[in-house]
Amino acid sequence: MSRLEVRDLTVGYEGAPVLHGVDVEVPERELLAIVGPSGCGKTTLLRTIAGLLRARSGEIRIGLRMVTTHGIHLAPEKRRIGWVPQDAALFPHLTVAENVAFGMLAGRGSSRAARRAAGSDEVRRLLDLVDLGPLAARQPGQLSGGQAQRVALARALASGPELVLLDEPFGALDPMLRAELRASVRELLRAEGVTGILVTHDQAEALSIADRVAVMRGGQVLQLGTPEEVYRSPATPWVAGFVGDAVFLTGVLHGDEVVTGLGRMRAVPAADASGQAPADGSEVTVLVRPEEVRVRRADAPSVATPADEVELDGIVTEVEYTGHDAMLVVALADGQRLRARVTASGLVPRGSEVRVSIAGPVLAYAPATD
Numbered sequence: 609m610s611r612l613e614v615r616d617l618t619v620g621y622e623g624a625p626v627l628h629g630v631d632v633e634v635p636e637r638e639l640l641a642i643v644g645p646s647g648c649g650k651t652t653l654l655r656t657i658a659g660l661l662r663a664r665s666g667e668i669r670i671g672l673r674m675v676t677t678h679g680i681h682l683a684p685e686k687r688r689i690g691w692v693p694q695d696a697a698l699f700p701h702l703t704v705a706e707n708v709a710f711g712m713l714a715g716r717g718s719s720r721a722a723r724r725a726a727g728s729d730e731v732r733r734l735l736d737l738v739d740l741g742p743l744a745a746r747q748p749g750q751l752s753g754g755q756a757q758r759v760a761l762a763r764a765l766a767s768g769p770e771l772v773l774l775d776e777p778f779g780a781l782d783p784m785l786r787a788e789l790r791a792s793v794r795e796l797l798r799a800e801g802v803t804g805i806l807v808t809h810d811q812a813e814a815l816s817i818a819d820r821v822a823v824m825r826g827g828q829v830l831q832l833g834t835p836e837e838v839y840r841s842p843a844t845p846w847v848a849g850f851v852g853d854a855v856f857l858t859g860v861l862h863g864d865e866v867v868t869g870l871g872r873m874r875a876v877p878a879a880d881a882s883g884q885a886p887a888d889g890s891e892v893t894v895l896v897r898p899e900e901v902r903v904r905r906a907d908a909p910s911v912a913t914p915a916d917e918v919e920l921d922g923i924v925t926e927v928e929y930t931g932h933d934a935m936l937v938v939a940l941a942d943g944q945r946l947r948a949r950v951t952a953s954g955l956v957p958r959g960s961e962v963r964v965s966i967a968g969p970v971l972a973y974a975p976a977t978d
């Protein structure tokens with residue numbers, strides 16, 4: 609399996625470009641998740657990598673092979689890429705085993721050849737891999753959504769691809785099935801040593817299964833990093849809000865501290881795209897994750913806090929209970945609302961009077977950083 613490198617890729621349909629100078633790298637055997645708002649160019653990027661769209665400029669290299677570069681456009685069937693679409697798109701007139709066999713014939717497939725190859729050891733191995741051995745003779749119309757997606761995955765792997773592209777493969781499934789299939793897909797890609805790209809609308813899914821996450825907006829990649837980097841050190845406040853819950857405060861930066869309406873807290877200045885960090889003494893936008901907001905009942909004993917950390921009075925106005933934890937909305941005296949994530953043991957009922965403080969360090973962005 610191979611490393612993927614996309615360099616300075618510009619792609620458009622009729623009019624202005626839709627992708628503007630996109631750079632993406634996926635190391636061998638890793639899974640990259642691409643997230644971004646609707647229309648930002650995720651599918652366009654996937655289709656260009658697959659060779660279904662021509663790039664206006666830039667390069668795509670899969671392993672040692674340059675598949676797209678100035679004047680070169682390798683045909684899709686020669687790129688050795690497996691594709692798993694959102695709706696499985698199985699051939700309705702072929703059985704499960706024949707569908708997988710069709711994938712194995714990579715570009716040279718016909719229904720007749722697929723029927724001949726359906727009983728092969730490799731098809732059996734792939735069906736066992738996706739846990740569908742007993743359903744080999746079924747027609748696609750007799751499968752559940754999750755089973756159909758597993759057949760599509762087996763079909764994509766059947767050609768021995770260098771790269772597998774998964775375009776919202778769990779989009780149409782219910783949450784339970786989605787979580788189950790997501791885990792088994794990750795396991796399978798690892799077991800087969802496949803390099804993959806997954807487009808998803810589900811940020812939590814991206815953070816939980818991918819080795820790296822690319823966040824796109826307006827045809828550009830704003831950040832590409834490990835899930836932890838993207839969540840803990842987002843490139844911009846917009847990325848922070850896109851990949852998770854975020855509370856933004858304004859403050860003034862003083863060295864490694866920031867002074868906000870919620871008191872003084874330790875801060876890490878965040879560099880913008882040009883590498884420029886906010887200047888000392890300047891106004892900054894402060895990112896606080898809800899799990900960094902500490903909440904205690906006003907009548908509970910105070911826990912030791914650093915001397916300069918301020919506790920503010922508030923009232924819990926909303927409780928969003930999720931079982932393992934809960935999100936509280938706390939209204940402060942000045943009208944500001946904070947979202948705080950608390951564990952089940954820290955749960956406080958709606959209407960409670962509380963004290964809140966922030967557990968730093970927090971990230972401080974220059975205010976113009978979008």
Ligand SMILES: Nc1ncnc2c1ncn2[C@@H]1O[C@H](COP(=O)(O)OP(=O)(O)OP(=O)(O)O)[C@@H](O)[C@H]1O
Binds near residue numbers: 622626647
């Ligand atoms: N065949 C096409 N012809 C012209 N414009 C297109 C075509 N397909 C997509 N676009 C435009 O290109 C832009 C990017 O579309 P794309 O489908 O890549 O976005 P996306 O991030 O995958 O969106 P979504 O999350 O909604 O699937 C959009 O503005 C879209 O309208």
